[in-house]
Amino acid sequence: MLKVENISTYYGQICALDNVSINIEEKEAVSVIGANGAGKSTLLKTIIGELRPKIGDIQIEGKSITHEKTYKLISRGMTLVPEGRHVFPLLSVWDNLLLGGYTLSHKERERRAEEVSEPFPILRERRNQLAGLLSGGEQQMLAIARAMMSNPKLLLLDEPSMGLSPKLVFEVYDKISELHQKGTTILLVDQNAEMAIDFCSRGYCLMAGRLVGEGTKTELKESEIVQRSYLG
Numbered sequence: 001m002l003k004v005e006n007i008s009t010y011y012g013q014i015c016a017l018d019n020v021s022i023n024i025e026e027k028e029a030v031s032v033i034g035a036n037g038a039g040k041s042t043l044l045k046t047i048i049g050e051l052r053p054k055i056g057d058i059q060i061e062g063k064s065i066t067h068e069k070t071y072k073l074i075s076r077g078m079t080l081v082p083e084g085r086h087v088f089p090l091l092s093v094w095d096n097l098l099l100g101g102y103t104l105s106h107k108e109r110e111r112r113a114e115e116v117s118e119p120f121p122i123l124r125e126r127r128n129q130l131a132g133l134l135s136g137g138e139q140q141m142l143a144i145a146r147a148m149m150s151n152p153k154l155l156l157l158d159e160p161s162m163g164l165s166p167k168l169v170f171e172v173y174d175k176i177s178e179l180h181q182k183g184t185t186i187l188l189v190d191q192n193a194e195m196a197i198d199f200c201s202r203g204y205c206l207m208a209g210r211l212v213g214e215g216t217k218t219e220l221k222e223s224e225i226v227q228r229s230y231l232g
């Protein structure tokens with residue numbers, strides 16, 4: 001479904017991704033783990049077209065999307081839930097949700113909001129409240145539900161558990177799991193390496209912009225570099 005081939009992404013002179021290749025099959029859940037500054041967010045931003053790789057190619061279903069604009073990628077079925085949630089605190093929960101469907105007609109947007117909020121009863125209960133009053137975990141769920149408004153086939157998640165209590169982390173992962181079971185393909189980045197590895201069937205390990213490991217869940221867990229660096 002998604003193929004990232006030998007990409008290198010720079011911030012000016014700084015090389016943040018160095019010759020990175022990953023691939024994701026339809027309906028898979030794939031993790032990317034790595035320490036602070038390893039290049040995880042850069043990888044997701046490069047895939048969604050917010051950053052351009054200097055070298056390399058990115059393809060969806062065999063077609064190059066390396067130079068495609070972000071809004072086009074969203075309409076082609078890819079969405080990013082960025083690091084740090086980014087809900088609009090002074091807008092209502094429901095208006096935040098509707099914003100995710102900006103490409104839809106008014107009527108379709110309302111219909112879609114009802115549909116995507118179904119797995120998130122808290123968002124329905126509190127639809128008229130300001131989003132800033134939701135707890136961290138609830139805001140994360142709102143950010144995920146909002147991303148689902150564009151009906152993505154591929155959901156890119158950047159640190160969905162960041163800043164959440166262990167209980168909320170499990171709740172958020174439960175919801176992601178529901179979306180995955182309904183057929184959404186998932187690329188998951190999380191500093192909580194154990195959580196991310198366990199959730200996904202396969203994964204990649206980034207270190208200072210380079211891939212240093214990849215494999216199935218079991219292979220990653222048994223890999224010396226992953227154990228030493230991330231699993232203690």
Ligand SMILES: Nc1ncnc2c1ncn2[C@@H]1O[C@H](COP(=O)(O)OP(=O)(O)OP(=O)(O)O)[C@@H](O)[C@H]1O
Pocket residue numbers: 011014016034035036037038039040041042043083191
């Ligand atoms: N806008 C920017 N300008 C310059 N350098 C940047 C910029 N954004 C990120 N970097 C650098 O690129 C490297 C990779 O950053 P990135 O945000 O992708 O890491 P990350 O793996 O997502 O880290 P974290 O776990 O802290 O979110 C880091 O060295 C970072 O300092």
Ligand SMILES: [Mg+2]
Pocket residue numbers: 040041042083158
């Ligand atoms: Mg990051």
